[in-house]
Amino acid sequence: MASGRSDFKRKSSSQYLLQCRNATILFVGVPQCSDECADYNVSTKVFWGCRIVYLMIKHPPTRLALQHFDATYSGQLGKIWPSVRVALLSERKYGALLNHFSNHNVLEDLQSQGCSDFISYRDEEGRCFCPQHPVFRVSTRRHLCGLLSHYLMDAASVLPCLALDVQEGHNVLDLCAAPGGKTLALLQTQSISFLCVNDASVSRTMRLRKVLNSYVPKEFLTNEKLRITSFDGTQWGDIERNTFDRVLVDVPCTTDRHSLMEDDNNIFSKNRIGERRRLPQLQAELLLAGIQAACPGGEILYSTCTLSQSQNQSVVEQAVFVVSLRPLTQMFQNTFYFAPDLRLGEMVLPHLTSNFGPIYMCKLRRLT
Numbered sequence: 207m208a209s210g211r212s213d214f215k216r217k218s219s220s221q222y223l224l225q226c227r228n229a230t231i232l233f234v235g236v237p238q239c240s241d242e243c244a245d246y247n248v249s250t251k252v253f254w255g256c257r258i259v260y261l262m263i264k265h266p267p268t269r270l271a272l273q274h275f276d277a278t279y280s281g282q283l284g285k286i287w288p289s290v291r292v293a294l295l296s297e298r299k300y301g302a303l304l305n306h307f308s309n310h311n312v313l314e315d316l317q318s319q320g321c322s323d324f325i326s327y328r329d330e331e332g333r334c335f336c337p338q339h340p341v342f343r344v345s346t347r348r349h350l351c352g353l354l355s356h357y358l359m360d361a362a363s364v365l366p367c368l369a370l371d372v373q374e375g376h377n378v379l380d381l382c383a384a385p386g387g388k389t390l391a392l393l394q395t396q397s398i399s400f401l402c403v404n405d406a407s408v409s410r411t412m413r414l415r416k417v418l419n420s421y422v423p424k425e426f427l428t429n430e431k432l433r434i435t436s437f438d439g440t441q442w443g444d445i446e447r448n449t450f451d452r453v454l455v456d457v458p459c460t461t462d463r464h465s466l467m468e469d470d471n472n473i474f475s476k477n478r479i480g481e482r483r484r485l486p487q488l489q490a491e492l493l494l495a496g497i498q499a500a501c502p503g504g505e506i507l508y509s510t511c512t513l514s515q516s517q518n519q520s521v522v523e524q525a526v527f528v529v530s531l532r533p534l535t536q537m538f539q540n541t542f543y544f545a546p547d548l549r550l551g552e553m554v555l556p557h558l559t560s561n562f563g564p565i566y567m568c569k570l571r572r573l574t
């Protein structure tokens with residue numbers, strides 16, 4: 207087995223060339239991670255006269271993420287960290303957000319799998335079904351109208367949308383909206399008068415557009431009702447101030463579950479260290495831009511899918527007035543496992559008995 211810094215070159219998305227000492231260029235398979243700065247262990251095998259080269263990443267980003275989480279979350283969460291850790295490393299549960307715009311009836315299928323609706327208390331529009339078991343297979347169906355029946359997402363992701371508490375006639379901004387799960391949840395209420403969905407990434411905005419076209423009727427996607435933009439959200443204060451009744455600021459973060467499970471596109475990759483370190487600054491700038499975009503008396507919901515205090519409470523501490531979400535968490539205490547005694551905001555903790563999250567959320571009110 208050879209070992210050393212990678213000196214392979216990407217030829218295409220599935221082909222890599224490895225330059226060896228004797229100048230032989232070998233065709234190799236896809237490494238397990240897109241981190242081209244990573245160190246690899248290289249091993250070769252001869253099979254039917256062909257030399258096959260295996261690249262094994264030495265420090266997979268998933269392992270670096272786990273080391274980082276062990277170091278920070280054990281202090282932050284204390285004695286509950288071991289059980290949260292096991293849950294994070296186990297198969298997550300999904301919830302099915304029913305698409306109320308599609309008339310496809312998947313209710314029976316969902317109920318036959320033991321799924322129950324956890325938001326029906328509110329109205330018939332915003333139904334989200336949670337399974338009893340992690341394994342949950344009800345494929346999305348396309349109704350005759352062309353729209354899909356339901357959207358699979360972490361059920362805890364619906365909470366920030368409920369907490370935003372959109373009322374009839376509201377103007378709403380979803381500042382970091384792609385791929386669009388929360389946008390869809392917001393649209394299900396049908397209360398919104400005007401929705402602006404934005405994401406800085408052009409490719410992710412295209413994905414968002416596709417999601418909206420698959421779930422929302424064309425008459426709701428007109429310029430009068432919906433605007434899709436691809437601006438840097440931190441600049442929103444220069445674009446449109448004092449405008450929106452509700453602003454959702456669902457910021458980029460270390461996406462803890464993804465970072466533990468997928469080496470590809472992982473923020474703990476060595477070539478993304480700078481980006482990861484800059485996250486709290488970016489998050490604070492996005493939150494401040496969201497606050498500027500809200501009209502006086504408007505409300506802002508900040509959310510992440512990380513357990514990290516420096517990306518959650520520390521970012522929010524810069525905001526002025528924090529609205530209590532205790533009534534909401536009490537309502538859902540049988541469905542989600544909420545972190546006890548959080549100083550600011552609320553957090554759904556992954557737990558083996560209810561393996562959703564992590565979702566952090568904090569509701570702010572602009573005073574002037």
Ligand SMILES: C[S@@+](CC[C@H](N)C(=O)[O-])C[C@H]1O[C@@H](n2cnc3c(N)ncnc32)[C@H](O)[C@@H]1O
Pocket residue numbers: 363381382383384385386387388389404405406407410437438439440456457458459
């Ligand atoms: C956590 S994801 C949003 C998930 C989305 N709200 C949903 O429910 O599907 C964060 C998003 O922020 C976007 N983003 C990153 N930097 C941004 C910026 N400066 N302005 C606006 N969006 C940004 C990323 O492209 C990413 O799509």
